[in-house]
Amino acid sequence: MLYTITKPNTYQDSIVLMLLSNKLNEVEGVNKAQAMMATPANKDILAGGGFETEEMRAAGANDIVIVIDTDDESKVEEISVLVDSELAGGADDEEEVEANNWRKALAIAKEPNVALISLPGQYAAMEGMNALHNNLNVFMFSDNVSVEDERKLKETAHEKGLLVMGPDAGTGVINGTPLAFTNVITEGNIGVVGASGTGIQEVTTIIDRLGGGVTNAIGTGGRDLNDDIGAITMIDAIKALNSDPSVDVITVLSKPSSEKIQNKVNSVLRSLDKPVVVLYLGDKPAYTEENIFHAYTLEEAAVVSLQKSKGEEVKFEPSLKEDVTAKFNEKQVGIRGFYSGGTLATEAAMLIEHATGEESADDEAFVYKSEHHQIIDLGDDMYTQGTPHPMIDPANRLKALEEAASDDEIAVVLLDNVLGYGSHKNMAAQLAPAIEKFIATKKDAGQEVVVLATVVGTDKDVQGYDSQRRILEGAGAVICDTNDQMVRTALNLIGEKAEQPTREVKAFDKTNEDLTVADSLKDLISGELSVINIGLEGFTEALVDQEVDYVQFNWRPSAGGNEELMKVLQFLNHYEGDI
């Protein structure tokens, strides 16, 4: 008796169909079977081979038809299941890269050394600790991790010779591999460690565009230099970069911290032989040192790092776009910055405050809000509750631009467009119509305005550095090469100027810190990377592109998500005493 199974609009390679036919013929109780695309020519072949059925004749040229000759009707169901599994199985012969528990993840990963964690904060610390117990370094993208948990994680990592990058680490390059929100940077002899995500992106992309390279850019998380944490990751990372013979210059980026912590970090830096560039963004450095250059802005840190890496004389002249002009009316005196990058917003606030002397009011919705100027970080937690980060979703910035149209004080608008993995694939095209509309609305109201934009990226980023610049320029924005240049151009347009700080050269005694580094840390920054990705699957995109081994850990909360019970399980899992 002949039975027919039809799989409409299904294609398989001819080899798969041939193997499928062979397999069906081996099933006990099947006299003969044939699987083919149901084109008229093939139907004739089937008919000629004794497989003529009504259903076979009814199948279309884009269907797979399987005709089975069997005396046992129950075989049809068995064959149907086999066909489904063979057709699905033939589609994927790749290595297994997904796990749903630690045991499996560790079993299928190839000598893993980093756990990339992007779980909700309340679970991230727990899994971070699990990763450390399994001798993995941790890159923690998650935020909302308590300071106590962060300290515990970092102390445990330090004791084990491992590194915890984060929490809230948005950016990292480990031995040339970008992690999370990161640009594709040429490898080179500059090592970067930073407590700020977009700060690292701005500095490393400027270095790349000027012809230099960075092999490791280690993000520590924004709180690492707080007194409660004590710069544990920062100091371990500096020592690791110091131990790497391929690093000629170490660049350190952070917001200002307490004197105690800053002295602690500086003490480590003063015991190094390698040249160092340090930027405590927000401070106006009053001095610099023979071996440690104290930078004022991100661009200066990048340019000086590159000069030092080439053994050149240190020289930085800030620039601005001089050919930009506009006729503002007497009301138009304000700068508005709608940023997606927090550190870039901080830099803008600092330069505007230093140039104008206008103090910022205390308003948590703004990075800086003075009498005339406003700088907003739309990536701040208060703007991202329930909505994606502005590097992914343009909605908040489009809204800000729309609202700005009715703000008569505006003379200049500042926008950043941060490229790289994780970011929107074409943010410029999203912003462009809003920029055009903003300029046109202002023009209709009889006002000239200037929209300045800067693109943080390299020509290797998937979005295309040049094309992003062109799209923004096409919409009427003036494109600045760096954030530093953009803010200085804005200040120039309203008749202000940010002066470079004069820095005397101070001499400090060389310190004698213990610079020994665990082999595991040396391996991390110069060995092969192998990642267990726990959380957002999108982060594996960079790993696939860079051909890095990874396992996707599809995490689900244990104990039905009951946090208290999870903590008990976590405690028992790592309990080393007697019960």
Add this chain to the structure above:
Amino acid sequence: MIYTAGVAGTAALHLLKTERELNVHSVFNNGMNLVSKTGSLIFIGTDKNGYFPFGITLDPFSTKKVITKSRPQDKITINRQEIRHKDFSIILNQVKEYRPDFDFHLADIGLLRENLKQIDFSSYADSDFSHEKMKCLLDGLKNYSPELESQLRYFIGRGNGLTPTGDDILTGILYGDALNKFIDDRSYGLIQRLYNEDITTLVSKSFIQLALNEIFSSRITDLHHDPSVETMNRLKTLGSSSGLDTLYGIYKTLNQE
């Protein structure tokens, strides 16, 4: 999730300009097919098999994600530079256009004929596409013989896979003809008419309809720039037998008695 397309064929770009809505037709290993209401096809997937006139390429990561999220019949909307599915978007703002290559006059036909002899076609000798079958078809195409329709119906859609062997051989014959014209004008008309019937897969139909306009995929047109055995071996790796089937069609066409 948003994915960025790398290269798009002219025919695919044209279709995107004229259509507002497509449907997922089929999903397979290296990509998927989208189809318009009028039956025009766009392939979206890796460049593993070179560039197609109706193809849009994605990197392997994006392809894997896209095919995992797509099911036959899913609705696709086209919005200028964006192909939008309910679970993802493919943007085309950075796409490079793969233009049809009409430089057939550059071909060194003698060298091509010579190097084709180094390819092993012995498996066809006792197959449905034997020397005799091929000779009848080629003669029929050349002279527009009365038997041509039944000969074409025998070849079209014959064999398994995305593009049945008979169609791939015919693609090879049409490429051979583009290099060195021999097909009677009436024969083209007949091929065109038969391929308007649903007698083979949609993918084959798309390939042949473009081949009738001398538009071929890059793995094939590479031959008129570099007729080396290496170029032939690259074409051979296409599909499980498609590349070899195409080469067989070219070989038989250029070595007609």
